[in-house]
Amino acid sequence: MKAIVYTSNTGTTREYAELLGHHTGLPVYSLKEAKDMISNGVEIIYLGWIMASKVQGYDKASKQYKVKAVCGVCMGATGSQIKEIRAKNHISEKTAVFSMQGGFDISKLHGIYKMMMTIMIKTAGKGLAEKTDRTPDEDVMLDMMLHGANHVGGENLKNVLDWYNSEIDKA
Numbered sequence: 155m156k157a158i159v160y161t162s163n164t165g166t167t168r169e170y171a172e173l174l175g176h177h178t179g180l181p182v183y184s185l186k187e188a189k190d191m192i193s194n195g196v197e198i199i200y201l202g203w204i205m206a207s208k209v210q211g212y213d214k215a216s217k218q219y220k221v222k223a224v225c226g227v228c229m230g231a232t233g234s235q236i237k238e239i240r241a242k243n244h245i246s247e248k249t250a251v252f253s254m255q256g257g258f259d260i261s262k263l264h265g266i267y268k269m270m271m272t273i274m275i276k277t278a279g280k281g282l283a284e285k286t287d288r289t290p291d292e293d294v295m296l297d298m299m300l301h302g303a304n305h306v307g308g309e310n311l312k313n314v315l316d317w318y319n320s321e322i323d324k325a
């Protein structure tokens with residue numbers, strides 16, 4: 155693995171990329187920066203924020219680099235949505251897939267993304283608020299929608315770090 159490459163909109167994916175860089179010692183680049191910093195075809199770990207199960211920037215990254223692991227940063231719980239992420243992004247079984255809970259801050263959104271999430275809060279948020287048997291994960295999600303939150307934390311990188319260390323041992 156030569157680098158960590160990421161696409162972030164409001165900053166939480168960048169925070170995870172930097173944390174992962176800190177723990178692995180790998181250099182960290184945004185997908186834009188990576189163009190000038192690493193050669194095509196090198197092995198990378200890719201992180202992108204999730205929009206409707208699509209890992210933003212993954213299509214482009216997978217054409218340029220050998221993506222060994224994909225990390226989707228989302229509002230959902232860490233470790234959730236793995237099957238959907240793999241299917242929706244056509245990620246082969248050879249590539250590891252992880253998800254990490256990021257954050258939500260409507261004040262950092264603009265244009266179409268702000269409109270989409272305003273509607274989402276009114277529909278999905280209202281549905282969750284009215285639900286009487288919310289799971290703990292749904293409580294967290296509702297709180298994020300209503301008040302905003304940042305759940306970035308090193309503990310959410312455990313699975314990806316375990317995978318990384320096992321890859322290093324194999325090499």
Ligand SMILES: Cc1cc2nc3c(=O)[nH]c(=O)nc-3n(C[C@H](O)[C@H](O)[C@H](O)COP(=O)(O)O)c2cc1C
Nearest residue numbers: 162163164165166167203204206228229230256257
């Ligand atoms: C337009 C839009 C759509 C989103 N769709 C999803 C989604 O389908 N599932 C999910 O868990 N989170 C979804 N999110 C939440 C983001 O993935 C989450 O806020 C993430 O932490 C953003 O990463 P960033 O700070 O790097 O931009 C969506 C956010 C936006 C703005």
